Amino acid sequence: MDILKESRKQMIKLIMTTITGNFGSSILSFIIGLLILKKTESALNFGISQVIGPLVALVLLPFVGSVIDKYNKKIVIVIAQLFSIVSLILYALSLNSNAETNLINTYMLLICLKVADQFLNNAFSSSVKRVVCEEYIQKVKSFQQIASSGVYIISPILAVFLLTKLKLIHFVLLEAVIEFITILIVLFINFNLIKTEESDNNEEKKVLKMFVEGIRYIRDKRALVFIIFFAMFINFLFASVSVGLPYVLINEIKISDYLYGIINAAFPVAVIVSSIILSMMDDIESPLEFSFKWLRCTAGVLLFLGIALLFKLSIFSYFIVFMIFAFGVNFVGNFVNTPVFVWLTKAVPHEYQGRVFSIIETGCQLLMPLGILFYSILFDNFKSANIFIISGIALMVLVVLPYILKVDLKTKEF
Numbered sequence: 578m579d580i581l582k583e584s585r586k587q588m589i590k591l592i593m594t595t596i597t598g599n600f601g602s603s604i605l606s607f608i609i610g611l612l613i614l615k616k617t618e619s620a621l622n623f624g625i626s627q628v629i630g631p632l633v634a635l636v637l638l639p640f641v642g643s644v645i646d647k648y649n650k651k652i653v654i655v656i657a658q659l660f661s662i663v664s665l666i667l668y669a670l671s672l673n674s675n676a677e678t679n680l681i682n683t684y685m686l687l688i689c690l691k692v693a694d695q696f697l698n699n700a701f702s703s704s705v706k707r708v709v710c711e712e713y714i715q716k717v718k719s720f721q722q723i724a725s726s727g728v729y730i731i732s733p734i735l736a737v738f739l740l741t742k743l744k745l746i747h748f749v750l751l752e753a754v755i756e757f758i759t760i761l762i763v764l765f766i767n768f769n770l771i772k773t774e775e776s777d778n779n780e781e782k783k784v785l786k787m788f789v790e791g792i793r794y795i796r797d798k799r800a801l802v803f804i805i806f807f808a809m810f811i812n813f814l815f816a817s818v819s820v821g822l823p824y825v826l827i828n829e830i831k832i833s834d835y836l837y838g839i840i841n842a843a844f845p846v847a848v849i850v851s852s853i854i855l856s857m858m859d860d861i862e863s864p865l866e867f868s869f870k871w872l873r874c875t876a877g878v879l880l881f882l883g884i885a886l887l888f889k890l891s892i893f894s895y896f897i898v899f900m901i902f903a904f905g906v907n908f909v910g911n912f913v914n915t916p917v918f919v920w921l922t923k924a925v926p927h928e929y930q931g932r933v934f935s936i937i938e939t940g941c942q943l944l945m946p947l948g949i950l951f952y953s954i955l956f957d958n959f960k961s962a963n964i965f966i967i968s969g970i971a972l973m974v975l976v977v978l979p980y981i982l983k984v985d986l987k988t989k990e991f
Contacts, residue, residue: 583770584709588717590766591708594701594759595724601755602690603732605748607841608740609683611834614827622680624820624953626687631942631949633691641695642703642935643787646928650700651768657696658760664689665753669746699938703930705922707771715919719856722911726845726852733841737834791932800865803984804917805940810975811872812941816948817879817968818906822899825886825961830895840896843903851911864916869976871912876972878905883965 614623634641645653668686672679709717739748795801826832826840861867885898925933955964 580710580771581712583767584713587708587766587770588713588720590762591701591705591717592720592724594762594766595721596728597755597759597762598697599725599728600732601748601752603728604736604739605752607733607736607838608745608748609687610823611736611740611827611837612745613680613683614823617680621950621953621957623824624949626684627816627819628946628949629684629687630691630694631939631945633688634695634939634942635946637692637695638935638939639785639788641699641939642791642932643784645696645700645703645931645935646787647784649768650704650931651763651766653696653700654763655760657693657700658756658763661690661693661697662753662756664693665749665756669749669753672746672749695935699931699935702922702934703927704768706927706930707769708766710771711923714922716856718915718919718922719852722852722915723849723856726848728845730842730845730849733838737838740834788932791929791936794929795933795936800984801937803979803982804865805937807975807978808937808941809944811972813944813948813951814968814972814975816945816952817964820949820952821956821961821964822903824956826899829961830892832892832896836892836896840899840903843900844907847904847907848911851908852915855911855915861916861920864920867916868913869979871909872976873973874909875906875913876969876976878902878909879965879969879972881905883962883967883969886960886962886965 610623610626613626617623664686668682671682705714705717736748795805823837826837832840882898882902885902890898921933921937922930952964
């Protein structure tokens with residue numbers, strides 16, 4: 578009973594770090610993306626800002642997971658947060674009236690923040706198994722999704738409102754303060770509340786050797802290898818959404834900042850609704866099969882948007898179409914991702930979790946840079962409706978791939 582009580586307290590602290598960690602960064606990233614699109618009017622420049630994250634993840638792949646598995650996770654998280662704070666302060670000091678210099682400095686800031694996020698997010702993901710008892714793992718994941726989604730609902734609307742009243746430097750400094758608050762909360766989290774039989778004998782191992790061990794661990798798990806490669810191609814196709822949606826809304830339809838903020842808020846609303854449903858469900862019997870069934874619906878949502886864009890509609894009609902799309906794609910996406918993520922958290926041994934989550938996350942992002950650059954060029958040169966339709970058809974073809982390759986989607990083991 579004491580463990581359950583402590584797990585509830587730990588869960589609350591984790592949710593608080595989710596709120597503080599996402600609040601400032603979501604406002605800042607929204608404003609940076611909006612300013613890049615408005616000032617450069619280029620899908621390519623916006624695409625470069627989006628491609629930075631996956632490239633940084635790829636470069637850091639051999640180090641992130643191994644460092645997290647080797648060293649104290651609380652210390653790793655605090656150092657990552659401090660690095661973010663220093664980067665934000667230096668960026669604030671560098672802001673000037675030279676637009677070209679500001680753009681380069683912005684890209685440098687995004688690189689630094691991504692480096693910190695890689696260590697921070699993977700350290701948190703690989704800690705859950707020992708921060709709360711097993712009965713609370715699915716609740717933690719669901720409530721974290723709800724908390725972060727609540728932040729994402731408020732932040733785009735708040736960002737648009739504050740954009741007329743504050744300068745970029747104020748948003749940057751606000752984010753630095755919020756990052757510091759997150760550090761204070763992390764200091765009160767016990768990262769070794771749950772003792773397991775799994776041994777952590779990584780202290781004496783070298784980082785690169787540990788990375789190779791992680792690769793071997795994944796290589797021997799057929800279903801896990803399939804998930805990684807399949808996710809790579811899915812994320813390539815979903816670059817059509819991350820690049821196309823803001824580009825079409827701002828540069829083609831020329832929707833107002835206010836309506837653009839509301840559409841962005843529909844994404845987290847969908848995650849909240851789906852997370853509440855998932856939190857009330859029992860453990861899913863076959864997570865992979867469950868996810869692939871919902872993935873078919875994602876293809877349908879992409880086709881819906883593409884077909885709608887074939888018609889010339891009023892601004893309000895386009896607003897409704899994109900609201901439906903934004904809600905639908907994230908509602909379905911949460912039913913695809915969350916069951917598999919909870920399954921991985923429970924199944925992977927603690928001593929491998931940092932490396933496995935790092936490799937999976939990076940693998941999932943591996944084709945994203947190419948996807949972002951590819952779709953950035955497409956949206957600059959071709960009709961957006963055709964791009965979304967072809968992407969939806971391609972996703973429908975991919976969904977049948979596991980049946981062609983005879984992958985056992987009902988497996989409960991790797």
